[in-house]
C-alpha cells in the first residue's frame with residue numbers, strides 16, 4: 589500500500605514538473621515570436637559568384653564543383669570547394685587591416701556587430717559625383733533632421749546609391765581593368781578623412797558600412813578613413829546592398845563575418861531587422 593501511495597505521489601510530482609516545463613517552453617516560444625516574427629528582415633549582402641566584385645588586385649571568387657548528382661548508392665549529393673580573397677563582395681574590414689596590433693576578424697567583439705542601426709542617405713549627391721566624399725555636414729544634417737545625435741553604439745550605414753550599379757565593374761568601380769595599374773582608375777564615393785576624424789572624436793559608434801567597394805573613395809591614395817576608423821577598433825562593412833530599403837533610424841543590424849583566425853577581414857552576411 590505504501591508503495592502505491594508513493595507511486596501516486598511520484599507521478600503527481602512528475603506531471604507537475606512536466607506542466608511547469610510545458611509552460612516554460614510556451615513562454616520561450618512566445619518571446620521568440622515577439623522578437624522576430626514581428627520584424628521584417630532585409631538582406632544587406634550581395635551573393636558570392638563569378639560576378640562578385642573584388643578589389644582590382646585581389647583574387648576573385650572561385651567555386652569548383654566537387655560533386656553534384658546522384659551517387660552510385662542512390663542518394664543525391666552536392667559539395668563544392670571555394671576560393672576567395674578576404675576583401676571582396678560584401679565583406680568586413682577588421683581593425684588589423686590598417687592598424688598594427690588591431691583586432692583581427694575573429695577578435696572583434698560580437699557586441700560591435702549586432703545592434704542599433706542608423707542610415708545616412710547621401711545618394712543624391714554621390715550619384716552625381718563618382719568622387720563624392722561624404723562630409724561632416726552629411727552627419728550633422730542627419731542629426732538636425734532626426735533631431736538627435738548619432739546614438740552611442742550605433743552601426744552607421746551610408747547609402748551612396750552605388751549598389752544599383754553592382755556587378756557592373758565599369759559603373760561600380762570606374763574601371764573594368766584589373767591589376768596594380770587599375771588602382772588609379774578607380775572612381776566611386778567614400779567617406780572623407782575629415783568626417784571619419786569627426787566621428788571618432790565626437791561620436792561613439794560601434795561600426796560603419798557603405799554600398800561601395802571601400803570606406804575610402806576610389807581616388808584615395810593613403811586610405812586615411814580606413815586608418816582613422818580601424819585604429820579606433822571601428823570595423824567597416826563594404827559592398828553592402830539594399831540600403832534604400834532601410835529607414836533612417838530605429839532598426840537593428842546583425843553582421844556576422846566568417847570567423848577567420850587572424851583574418852584582416854572576410855566575407856560577411858549582414859541583415860537589418862525592421863519594425864513592421
Ligand SMILES: [Zn+2]
Pocket residue numbers: 675676679680681826853
Ligand atoms: Zn575591405
